Amino acid sequence: MTSPIVELKRVGKSFRSADGTARSVLEDVDFTLREGEIVALLGQSGSGKSTLLRIMAGLIPADDGDVRYRNQPLYGPARGIAMVFQSFALFPWLTVQQNVELGLEARGISPEERAVRAEKAIELIGLSGFEGALPRELSGGMRQRVGIARALVVEPEVLLMDEAFSALDVLTGERLREDILELWQGGQMPTKAILVVSHNIEEAVVMADRVLVFASDPGRVRSELAINLPRPRDPNSPAIRSLIDEVYALMTASRAGLPTEEPAYSPYAARLPEAGVSSMEGVLELLAAHPFSGRADLPQLVEESELTDEELLPIVNALHMLEFAIVAHGDIQLSSLGQHYVDGNNALRHELFGQQLLTHVPLAAHIRHSLEQEESGELPEEAFLKLLRESMNTEEAERVLNVAIEWGRYGEAFEYNYHTGTIHLPDGSTDGQ
């Protein structure tokens, strides 16, 4: 039962950024996918889990290390590995049946056999009657069913799922997940192993036999958690709840454990969590209010705030970074400063935020410091983007600077002129006292 299908040894991958410096997204990853298991990869955005999935799909080559499928080196997409995409990736001009037949057609299988096999897959996934429909006529959930049927019809040994449920609404996503688990349990799938990349912690814990938590910058496996509970699993059972808690603790550990784990990049060029000011404010207020009264279990906070894991975790990280809250062991605790902030009026909130920003975010402090030295009090954003690009790619650099600017604006530390692309000191503080 445990013979390996896909093996990755010391796999590394780096991307060249615009100025030619290489930035590592994956380093030294060892991973084996074995027969009969479902493995989930969890991690925050930028942790390289999608890159790892694409390396296994043969879509991008690894720079270092060894990738093997059934003990053969993998240079490109293998016939035994199929993939389900986040955005479904259906061909909108083909009918459901033609979409499902795509992989068979590519292999040169005769139309008659194609039709028989497609019909079987379509029925299996509950799409009967929709064979002639175009994808645009279907709802999101139905479209993803087509995506799954398209993958299953080629009878893959390995099914890769790249956030396959995250574009669906919660209810639809759960139903589809349950359907897949049912097929898996019932042995109706030809598939021998499933790899799931997810942002959703509950999804990972309910589905997987093993959960791998990734750390960011560069991406690597931080910890592994085996789950030996029988399926179907009830997300509300105490055993699952405690597992979910455990994973939250693992996922937030990096920020809480702080800089020892961070690589040797300049602290000015560190990635900032992508959290908007108003949502940070909202979470702080929620945390201060009943029923949490200052302390919350992260899964409960997810539920109460109606945010997804993907949205909440950066906010939590940001609050921790600015010391408005303390995160430990999957719990979040409002700090006294955070309480002060919640109690304060708008002017006080701006001031507190600005003060914490300049103390704890080196990039913001660096921007402010540089601006104060300018007589005009302004600098082109390009200078800071260049600094950031030394350790991340162009889009990420822009994202990080945008976060810094939003925070800086709210904290009244600096402002930004969209039309000229310059960062400048707020009016009335040109001397920077």
Add this chain to the structure above:
Amino acid sequence: MANFKQYLPRQIVDSGGNRWDLLLLPLVLAVIILLAFGAKQMARPYHVGETIPLSLDAWMLPYYLLRTTLRMFIALGASLLFSCAFAALAAKNKAAEKIMLPLLDILQSIPILGFLSITVTGFIALFPGNLLGVECAAIFAIFTSQAWNMAFSLYQSIKTVPGELVEAAHVFQLSSWQRFWRLELPYAMPGLLWNMMMSMSGGWFFVVASEAISVSNQNIKLPGMGSYIAMAIEARNLGAIAWAIGGMLVGILLYDQLFFRPLLAWADKFRFETSGGDTAQPSWLLTWLRRTDRIQAVGLKAIALLERSFTVFRREYDGTSIRARPSPPSANAMRIWDAVIAALVLFAAWRLLTFIHGEVGWHEVGNVLLLGSYTLIRVMVLIALSALLWVPIGVWVGMNPRWAGRLQAIAQFMAAFPANLMFPIAVILIHHWHLNTEIWLSPLMVLGTQWYILFNVIAGASSIPTELRYAAQNLGLSGWLKWRRYLLPAVFPSFVTGAITASGGSWNASIVAEYVTWGDTTLQAHGIGSYIAQMTAQGDFPRIALGIGVMCIFVMGLNNFVWRKLYELAENRMHF
């Protein structure tokens, strides 16, 4: 009673084609017979120097229309093949892309007369004693007015196929051949069709120049609409011009209804937005075709043939085979290639300098540059004037949904109509009132291209989000403030799109608009267009090349330094 039929097996009710087949059959047969007849006429014996008998009789118009349309469709087919080959190569081969893209940019800005004067003798020599050579030259001239924008659109689309679709194609083992037909071409289809329609209009605009070949000391008039118009102009026959306009309207209407409309309606399924959106206008012919049994079967057979080719051109190995092993891109080879390109460019530049120095002289270059700036001023002023006129009208129309749809269709039709048919009237008026040609010939340049501004602005205004409209009303915006803060920024992106097309078209039109003849009256405005037209008529090869080269520089400079900047501005700042 009639409904009862639907409970019977289809084979029994519909055996041997249905009534739609029978109804459509005459149309199909007529088209085939006409095409065969036209094609046969193209390959008649012919010797250089002979004049082909032509007449201004209005009864000959259908025949001329057939010949011209046939040429345009052959050219369109050639453009389509060229586009596929070009786009597939440029999108997949980095080394080729480096040369092909700039080359296309240059080709795009060369006016069609330039191609004609260079190639006509070669084509005639290709088929001695046969009309086919001249036909080929004419078709090639039309091809050069159609191919470039189609190729560019296809290339652009292939480069922008969404990443996950490309990944899906790779994961499911599609070969390059399968990927082209299943993914890339369908994805590019709407843009390609739109450009095909633009190309057809472009072809009409130069129909006179391409059929009544009077370059390089040749004087051949091929039977067709263009020659008919050329003869009418020589004979100062206004009645014949009117007949030609009428005939052309019928022609445009016919191929719109019989060709483009069904294609557009069919291509509606290739729209990429997976939900909602406005659907294309229905086509009676397509609906009809889809109801037929036998005729549709012919189409399905063609598709089945294509699908059978997928079996032949499939990937026989997967990612575990040694054949899938990527050969690392050699930095050295890339560097050598760059060096080769640089050497070629330097060589061309050196040849150009010696050519100018030896053949035309630097004085002439200065002169042509000056003429170029005259035309530049004309183009810019006229685009500005038509913007002043059409932007407010377009906004007003676009905000009135009752009018928007209808008027947009009319504007598109006007853009397709060759404006140079109206030139004789302008000549008569200018001649009669003794007006200044430098000023009054200029409006002819935008006569055909202004419509692009109008229908783009209409489209832009009608897509202003309703909530923004309510907000503007609620705030009581009015007068200049309303235009400055709300309406103008809202339609700016679509205005820029329209103005880019209009500007490109106007440069091309300057060749026919700055040098207009009516019988023995020739009106001329100083500009690079009239320079090229004049030199082409004289067959002065070095000066044609110089004129074309300088026009290329102007067009490319304008595109790079003005339009691209405005386009980026629109993309970044004024997007909903």
